[in-house]
Amino acid sequence: MNKRDDTLQWFDKARFGLFVHFGLYSMLGRGEWVMNRENICPDEYRKLADKFRPDKFDADFICSLAAGAGMKYIVFTTMHHDGFRLYDTSLSDFCSVKTSAKRDFTAEVIAAARKHDLKIGLYHSLNNWFDKPDAVDALEDKGKYNTFIDNTFNCIRELLTKYSPVDILWYDGGWPFNSEGWQGIKMNELALSIQPQIIFNGRNGLPGDFGTPESHMTAPSPWRRWEACMTMNDSWGYNKGDSNWKSVKTMIKMLATAASGRGNLLLNIGPAGDGSIPEESVKRLTRVGEWMKINSEAIFTDEIFDYDMYTRGKGRSEWTNHGPFTASGNNLYLLGIKWMGSEYTLAGLESKVKKVSILGSQQEFKFTLQDNVLKVSGLPEEPPDRECTVLKMECESPPMIYRTGGMRVPRAPHPHYDPWPSDIKK
Numbered sequence: 245m246n247k248r249d250d251t252l253q254w255f256d257k258a259r260f261g262l263f264v265h266f267g268l269y270s271m272l273g274r275g276e277w278v279m280n281r282e283n284i285c286p287d288e289y290r291k292l293a294d295k296f297r298p299d300k301f302d303a304d305f306i307c308s309l310a311a312g313a314g315m316k317y318i319v320f321t322t323m324h325h326d327g328f329r330l331y332d333t334s335l336s337d338f339c340s341v342k343t344s345a346k347r348d349f350t351a352e353v354i355a356a357a358r359k360h361d362l363k364i365g366l367y368h369s370l371n372n373w374f375d376k377p378d379a380v381d382a383l384e385d386k387g388k389y390n391t392f393i394d395n396t397f398n399c400i401r402e403l404l405t406k407y408s409p410v411d412i413l414w415y416d417g418g419w420p421f422n423s424e425g426w427q428g429i430k431m432n433e434l435a436l437s438i439q440p441q442i443i444f445n446g447r448n449g450l451p452g453d454f455g456t457p458e459s460h461m462t463a464p465s466p467w468r469r470w471e472a473c474m475t476m477n478d479s480w481g482y483n484k485g486d487s488n489w490k491s492v493k494t495m496i497k498m499l500a501t502a503a504s505g506r507g508n509l510l511l512n513i514g515p516a517g518d519g520s521i522p523e524e525s526v527k528r529l530t531r532v533g534e535w536m537k538i539n540s541e542a543i544f545t546d547e548i549f550d551y552d553m554y555t556r557g558k559g560r561s562e563w564t565n566h567g568p569f570t571a572s573g574n575n576l577y578l579l580g581i582k583w584m585g586s587e588y589t590l591a592g593l594e595s596k597v598k599k600v601s602i603l604g605s606q607q608e609f610k611f612t613l614q615d616n617v618l619k620v621s622g623l624p625e626e627p628p629d630r631e632c633t634v635l636k637m638e639c640e641s642p643p644m645i646y647r648t649g650g651m652r653v654p655r656a657p658h659p660h661y662d663p664w665p666s667d668i669k670k
């Protein structure tokens with residue numbers, strides 16, 4: 245294992261984190277792009293800072309919610325594209341410490357994260373619509389470009405010097421430059437020179453330590469470290485009109501998909517302008533936490549199940565009738581999103597089975613295993629957990645499943661069918 249892999253070990257196991265989109269835009273309740281979408285000029289937008297007193301913003305509560313949900317880390321928007329800093333800076337007056345809130349929300353979140361044993365990521369937008377010269381100026385004028393890049397690097401230098409140690413630098417807002425334009429290599433080197441343990445995503449144009457599929461749960465192909473960021477409704481920043489909340493079942497399925505593809509799920513909340521967390525988010529995180537208390541061993545799987553039917557999208561996630569599989573050591577877990585009723589059949593299992601049970605219960609179930617077909621009987625007709633009941637199959641060796649497109653495995657060379665050979669790196 246090289247040194248970087250060593251640094252990334254915690255990320256490989258983390259599986260589940262909380263994204264927090266919070267800023268002046270939260271007061272308007274029309275998402276975090278409102279300044280751009282409504283073309284609000286900086287002088288107008290600045291006025292929001294005089295009214296920003298999010299008394300209900302409680303970093304301790306947010307982190308306890310995350311930890312209670314079984315999350316291992318939190319990523320906080322220190323500055324979004326609107327340029328408003330939720331931290332103390334000597335580089336601008338447009339920050340929460342020097343305006344009416346008079347609070348350093350980044351420091352609050354870091355302290356609370358540490359208290360709740362969560363790793364901490366600082367989201368930082370490279371491009372912002374407030375500072376001058378902005379990215380548009382930089383694109384048009386070489387002199388302004390140099391100033392713009394200097395300012396961007398100064399922001400990163402200051403942020404990482406003031407708030408240390410932290411675990412992730414989460415770049416965003418890469419428009420309009422590629423890695424060359426952002427001087428990405430120098431940028432990453434700068435970050436590492438201040439905090440050698442820091443890891444970063446690839447949104448400054450370079451690959452970074454991990455990919456960040458946004459709003460879909462697809463592992464990069466070929467596989468590399470990944471973290472899918474997902475909203476709970478359809479918005480990142482608080483959007484008062486968005487009631488399109490995902491179900492708890494959907495969230496658990498997202499988690500299972502992350503686990504089976506050896507990735508992480510970064511699930512978002514968008515606190516309102518007063519700092520309060522939408523009740524719908526609190527309810528869901530609490531419920532996911534209850535589920536995780538019983539079932540997290542199927543999520544924090546420490547081995548890669550060399551079986552790849554679920555990880556690659558393209559409709560293959562619906563390939564099984566009941567839900568994704570994960571595995572750990574000799575254990576195979578079926579995350580029963582669509583419960584099968586009292587009997588369960590799994591064909592193609594190439595490992596001997598010792599015991600079948602349901603997580604959260606001591607009961608063992610009768611089974612037969614013949615010609616690689618496992619048949620379990622006596623299961624509850626209704627799923628004990630209506631969101632997702634996990635069936636655990638303890639095997640005598642690391643579980644393997646193989647099925648072909650025919651009714652039996654041909655005794656002749658044949659194209660591989662399921663699983664596709666996994667390219668997940670151990």
Ligand code: GLC
Pocket residue numbers: 265276277416417458473480
């Ligand atoms: C995008 C959006 C942004 C959001 C982010 C989350 O880059 O610009 O508003 O913060 O993705 O992944």
